[in-house]
Amino acid sequence: MTEKVFYQDSYQQTLNTTITAVQADRIEFAATIFYPLGGGQPGDQGTVSCNGSSLNIVDTRKGETADAISHQLESETHELQIGDEVTLKLDWERRYKHMRMHTCMHLLGSLIPVPVTGGSVGAEKSRLDFDIGDNQLDKEDLTIRLNELVQSETTLALESITDEELDQNPSLVRTMSVQPPRGAGTIRMIRIGDIDYQPCGGTHLSNTSEIGPVRVSKIENKGKRNRRVHLVFDD
Numbered sequence: 001m002t003e004k005v006f007y008q009d010s011y012q013q014t015l016n017t018t019i020t021a022v023q024a025d026r027i028e029f030a031a032t033i034f035y036p037l038g039g040g041q042p043g044d045q046g047t048v049s050c051n052g053s054s055l056n057i058v059d060t061r062k063g064e065t066a067d068a069i070s071h072q073l074e075s076e077t078h079e080l081q082i083g084d085e086v087t088l089k090l091d092w093e094r095r096y097k098h099m100r101m102h103t104c105m106h107l108l109g110s111l112i113p114v115p116v117t118g119g120s121v122g123a124e125k126s127r128l129d130f131d132i133g134d135n136q137l138d139k140e141d142l143t144i145r146l147n148e149l150v151q152s153e154t155t156l157a158l159e160s161i162t163d164e165e166l167d168q169n170p171s172l173v174r175t176m177s178v179q180p181p182r183g184a185g186t187i188r189m190i191r192i193g194d195i196d197y198q199p200c201g202g203t204h205l206s207n208t209s210e211i212g213p214v215r216v217s218k219i220e221n222k223g224k225r226n227r228r229v230h231l232v233f234d235d
């Protein structure tokens with residue numbers, strides 16, 4: 001099991017921890033600040049340092065055992081061993097862009113109150129797919145309303161509900177393709193004031209203003225009912 005420090009503090013950029021598993025170029029630590037690929041958000045990159053030498057971590061994935069997180073090294077050639085004390089450092093520039101994009105996806109979803117069928121977050125661009133039905137979407141109108149939400153300087157809060165409470169309120173789950181993990185007893189909920197409230201395991205900003213200016217760059221038809229909304233930073 002890997003302690004997920006990014007769940008308590010998504011802004012922590014370095015961490016001292018210990019190696020708990022080594023398998024060729026994949027390493028597990030007692031704790032990590034690296035977010036693993038999931039929910040449309042890429043796995044984090046960065047470095048692991050031990051005894052003065054530093055190695056690149058090129059990807060982060062969920063591990064083979066429950067609750068483990070696997071960190072992919074650039075090379076299989078290394079001397080890291082179980083028990084080694086190491087320092088992890090995030091590629092913060094990349095991760096912070098993911099946080100800005102991911103948080104903005106919540107805002108975008110709040111403006112289009114239909115089921116979300118898929119999505120992808122990137123450091124430069126992101127997209128969200130909607131089962132739109134007969135609704136119409138307008139690029140310029142969405143861009144204006146999205147930036148208004150960004151500029152509303154709304155604080156994000158981390159909350160939790162029980163599995164049963166979620167079962168009784170299934171409409172809280174916006175993303176049809178990603179169901180929140182059950183079995184732990186509680187579900188992690190993200191509240192953005194009165195804009196959005198849903199289960200989410202991603203990494204978020206603490207305030208919407210940090211997203212900065214954004215623009216809906218394209219709305220694509222993906223079949224009769226589906227629309228793909230593309231988003232970019234506009235700074």
Ligand SMILES: [Zn+2]
Pocket residue numbers: 102103106190200201202203204
């Ligand atoms: Zn989220």
